[in-house]
Amino acid sequence: xxxxxxxxxxxxxxxxxxxxxxxxxxxxxxxxxxxxxxxxxxxxxxxxxxxxxxxxxxxxxxxxxxxxxxxxxxxxxxxxxxxxxxxxxxxxxxxxxxxxxxxxxxxxxxxxxxxxxxxxxxxxxxxxxxxxxxxxxxxxxxxxxxxxxxxxxxxxxxxxxxxxxxxxxxxxxxxxxxxxxxxxxxxxxxxxxxxxxxxxxxxxxxxxxxxxxxxxxxxxxxxxxxxxxxxxxxxxxxxxxxxxxxxxxxxxxxxxxxxxxxxxxxxxxxxx
Numbered sequence: 001x002x003x004x005x006x007x008x009x010x011x012x013x014x015x016x017x018x019x020x021x022x023x024x025x026x027x028x029x030x031x032x033x034x035x036x037x038x039x040x041x042x043x044x045x046x047x048x049x050x051x052x053x054x055x056x057x058x059x060x061x062x063x064x065x066x067x068x069x070x071x072x073x074x075x076x077x078x079x080x081x082x083x084x085x086x087x088x089x090x091x092x093x094x095x096x097x098x099x100x101x102x103x104x105x106x107x108x109x110x111x112x113x114x115x116x117x118x119x120x121x122x123x124x125x126x127x128x129x130x131x132x133x134x135x136x137x138x139x140x141x142x143x144x145x146x147x148x149x150x151x152x153x154x155x156x157x158x159x160x161x162x163x164x165x166x167x168x169x170x171x172x173x174x175x176x177x178x179x180x181x182x183x184x185x186x187x188x189x190x191x192x193x194x195x196x197x198x199x200x201x202x203x204x205x206x207x208x209x210x211x212x213x214x215x216x217x218x219x220x221x222x223x224x225x226x227x228x229x230x231x232x233x234x235x236x237x238x239x240x241x242x243x244x245x246x247x248x249x250x251x252x253x254x255x256x257x258x259x260x261x262x263x264x265x266x267x268x269x270x271x272x
Contacts, residue, residue, distance in 0.1 A: 036089055073212045
């Protein structure tokens, strides 16, 4: 009998360890390396607070060499002279991790908040591929942190949208993407629309997985600027009310299309 009880306890402990390994430790904060891009006129802004964009890269830029983060996406264009009046933060995800594996966000946010004059009500999140998935998941996990998000070629769980009904979201995905199926974005957008959320969907019929040129179009950043979050008490998140009064039609970036496109509804069938 004692042996049976011992084996049973071992199995319980082992199962608990397995579960703990799968779930990120919210209490344990870690530090990821990151790039920062500061507006050229930052020193002349005096007491003006900067809006912040967190950019999450795809799987191929993971590792320990920060130069990998510069290969594509928003850092790629910033390195080539693109000017933004945001503080841009581009962390690097370690190999073997995804963007929601560990609590890196609190650590980096505390560091940039101590070093720069940032506006906590204007923090935005975007990413592509692995970073697109991370954008969805972090918005679900920290729905009170961001004023708006823009996931590119990613996906998530439809049950997450209940935490995002207040959040303006602009989704991008290439129909011909053979790495991450467009249906992953389709079903997230459908779930958001079913909840009457503030969602815009650029479903790009002639594009595949590489849609990083989205980050070279200023209208994404102008769209971000329309939104801000009121200061909040993290202990009383129920006091945060949904943003109201903003409506926007379907948007397609003309630079990404040869012809003007009509509004396209998400596919109603397909494999996910």
